[in-house]
Amino acid sequence: MNRLDRLSAILIQLQSKRIVKAQEIADRFEISLRTVYRDIRSLEMAGIPIMSEAGIGYWLMKEYRLPPVHFTEHEAMAFVTAEKLVSKMTDTETTRNYQSGLFKIKAVLGSEIQEKANDVSEHIGIVKNQYLPDSVPENIQLKTILDAVLNKNLIKIEYMTNAFLQVNIRTIEPVGIYTQGNYWYLVAFCQLRSDYRNFRLDRIIKSEVLKERFQQKHPALQTFIENTTTEKNLTKVVIRFDRQHFRYLGDQHYYMGFVSQKDLGDQIEMIFLSGNLSGFAVWFMYLGAVADIIEPVELKELVKMNVEKVKIRLNG
16 A cells, blocks of 8 residues: 555544544554654644544544545445345444445446445355354344443343253343354343353343443453453363374364464365363264374363263163
């Protein structure tokens, strides 16, 4: 990207939120902070009313706005691609709102780009996995939850626990939501447990946003996710599959913490990061006749114990 295009992009970025940090600009364009400062100075010299404060960031003077910006062909294609993912991964209301916004975006596109954007939609598809739900359950209301997060409203939920298959009533202070695999999760402070908890949205049987608001200041969602990942003990697992049987593996390994694979000729070596070796051992038993455990030794012992248990049941 040449400097003129970057300056224009930085100006658009400054309009996208109330305050933009210099590091955000540097990360986006992969430039140094010194270059960011120089670019900001160039915009100021061009008459752009940019306000700043050390340690805070940059923002545009109130009421200053650029005239409508034309989208590029690649940006338009990205919007159309995202539509497919939104329809698969979010609830009906969010999908409807996104499609409404996409119509407005298409309305300002040039005729040639508009035609390409409409045509490319027919060449992007989502293939359903027969082992996973076809769509997000209708009881998941992302917009309602996000409104409660922004307004700091308490939410009363009826939640189906995974361990005991019981429905519990909780009053929670919502922090944020994130998606992992095929599920959405709500991070919240549970008043019953006086601690932070993860709630899988498809297990929330019923929810009610209360008028009462909470005053407690919670950590940022990303901080919580990073801490959770750090606290979870992940074990490196290395296994090797016989090449002739590897094609029958399917896509189950993606749900077991798969990281990478390497071709070793007669075998395919796969690396995983597992947070549950006992569960991994059970999964490995389906593949034990055509695969070898390279590490860790603990996993080998768990598989041996499972094999002995199976022998006892078969001989019982």
